[in-house]
Amino acid sequence: MNLNERIVIVGGGPGGLSAAQAYREAGGRGEVILLSAESYLPYERPPLTKEFLRGEVGRDELPMQEAAWFEENNVEPRIATTVNALDRERRVLETEDGDVPYDTCVLATGSEPIRIPVPGGEDPDILVMRTIENSERLKSRVGEGSTVVVVGSGFIGCEAAVSLSMRGARVTLVSQEEGPQKQRLGEDVARRIEGWLEGYGVDLRLGTNVEGIERRDGGFEVAVGGGETVSAGTVLFGTGVSPRTRLAREAGLEIEEGGVVTDSSMRTSAPGIFAVGDIVYAMNESAGRRQKVEHWGDALTHGRIAGTVLAGGEASWDSAPGFWSVMGEKTLKYWAWSGGWDEARFVDKDGPDGEAFTVWYGKEGVCVGVLAHNVDEDYNNGRELVEQKSPLP
Ligand SMILES: Cc1cc2nc3c(=O)[nH]c(=O)nc-3n(C[C@H](O)[C@H](O)[C@H](O)COP(=O)(O)OP(=O)(O)OC[C@H]3O[C@@H](n4cnc5c(N)ncnc54)[C@H](O)[C@@H]3O)c2cc1C
Incomplete structure (x- = not known):
């Protein structure tokens, strides 16, 4: 050294x-x-x-x-x-x-953060989320009775929509996806997240594109598919990175x-x-x-x-990637290889607060991911199954 x-x-x-x-x-x-x-x-x-x-x-x-x-x-x-x-x-x-x-x-x-390429989308008053400044700016704009359009149903969009709703704002979430995270996590999880968002009072416009955003009366008018518009004082892009x-x-x-x-x-x-x-x-x-x-x-x-x-030591990456996402009081815990799956096995379980489930993701019969809500045992054991390329449970 x-x-x-x-x-x-x-x-x-x-x-x-x-x-x-x-x-x-x-x-x-x-x-x-x-x-x-x-x-x-x-x-x-x-x-x-x-x-x-x-x-x-x-x-x-x-x-x-x-x-x-x-x-x-x-x-x-x-x-x-x-x-x-x-x-x-x-x-x-x-x-x-x-x-x-x-x-x-x-x-x-x-x-x-990526800004989606729609007319008006480059407006610097349309907010994104990455830094302390981004979060503080959003927080300073949105409180009790404010109106917000969140674009995107990835984790950033879903988490922010719930938090803003919990701050007393009227939140509309617009997403191309037919269900939140449907492509990544599957239909069953998408339906659960949808239920959670609605439970927190978020108004969902799913399976629809944002076609343009205009400034109107000190706020914004967001044109979505089918000729509809949604007005809001604040727009947040949660449209990927x-x-x-x-x-x-x-x-x-x-x-x-x-x-x-x-x-x-x-x-x-x-x-x-x-x-x-x-x-x-x-x-x-x-x-x-x-x-x-x-x-x-x-x-x-x-x-x-x-x-x-x-420092002269030896180390290599061999653990399965993973994350937690927390939407209000709902937590998802996940391990998975990147590259997708061809089968998702949804298992409903009895949890401490009534709702609990695990999803096992497989590719060609091999376990490539696990997602758990209120089932820590599956989350903890699932990592090893993913890392060892075990058969799909
Ligand atoms: C709001 C939010 C919530 C999230 N929640 C979760 C979560 O719950 N779970 C989870 O697993 N992941 C979450 N993520 C994702 C997670 O934060 C990122 O995966 C992680 O921060 C990536 O770390 P990083 O060190 O690669 O880069 P970053 O955290 O992006 O840090 C990069 C740093 O490099 C600096 N930089 C860039 N270019 C230059 C340059 N040219 N010169 C000098 N400095 C430069 C940037 O300013 C920044 O400080 C969240 C992300 C966001 C934005």
Whole structure:
């Protein structure tokens, strides 16, 4: 291990921070600099559509580590610092404040929200959700009696719609999907989520496209399919994300399936450059193929692997990817390989609050995923079944 080595991490999300943490924990003694475009030290993103949006937790509860941790661990955070280019020949990261030389670089630039390409969709007053600022802006606009259109029935859209409804707003959720998450999780789960959203008072317009958005009377008029319009003071796009791979692409790193190609130790195609989190298309040893996932826990895992390897240890990605989604009081817990399924077995169970179910996802008879609501046993055991490519239960 080189004591004079300088590791520069680009991105202050869970992937970037956990790389720094793991490097120190594994005994790494080099210099560590963490560059982040955001104006905050690394913080928890999941509450932004949940407790933080509802005002149940404050900003002071979001940081992943206290400022003192950075000092104690000799990790230098440079916030509000955007990297404009990665120059592999000179081994520098170019920022507005000058070049930052590196010996090893970890790219952890995450994702950014997509704005759907409809007339009026580029209006900056139509909100998106990724950062503290995004969540605070939405919160400041929406309260008791406000009207909101949420576009998109992915997890961001569903979670935000429920939280806004819990804040007393009248929420309409518009989605192309015939049922929330139907394509990803199947018909039965879509119907359950639909019931939950309705139970929280969210008005659903499913299986319909947004055709355009116009400003009207200080708010917006959203044109949906069939010539109908929905008026609202606020519009939120929860219409997916795209990985921020520009730096990697321009530096000539290998990109496939929209992600930076890495091996299972998070090494990219370029010597001395690692990549972690939402941006990667990473090899997973248990799956025996690369995975593209956008989950909090997997970004932490990737960072941990990269940091350990950088400190001279050995680590590789072999766990099944997964996430939790929390819509009000309803929690879904999920493990699954990316790449879909051809069979979904829905099993209704008796749960503590009456409702509980598990869905086993299979591909060619092999268990490739599990999703559980109030059945922790299946969630906990299911991971192993997925990782071991067991037959579909
Ligand atoms: C509101 C919300 C709720 C979510 N809830 C869940 C959940 O419940 N469960 C779950 O599993 N996942 C959830 N996710 C997804 C999860 O947050 C992401 O998968 C995770 O944050 C990805 O981590 P990352 O480190 O790859 O990138 P990010 O967290 O996106 O962090 C990337 C960082 O890099 C910085 N950056 C980018 N480009 C540059 C540059 N050129 N120079 C300097 N800095 C740069 C960004 O500003 C950012 O700080 C949620 C996401 C959002 C937005």
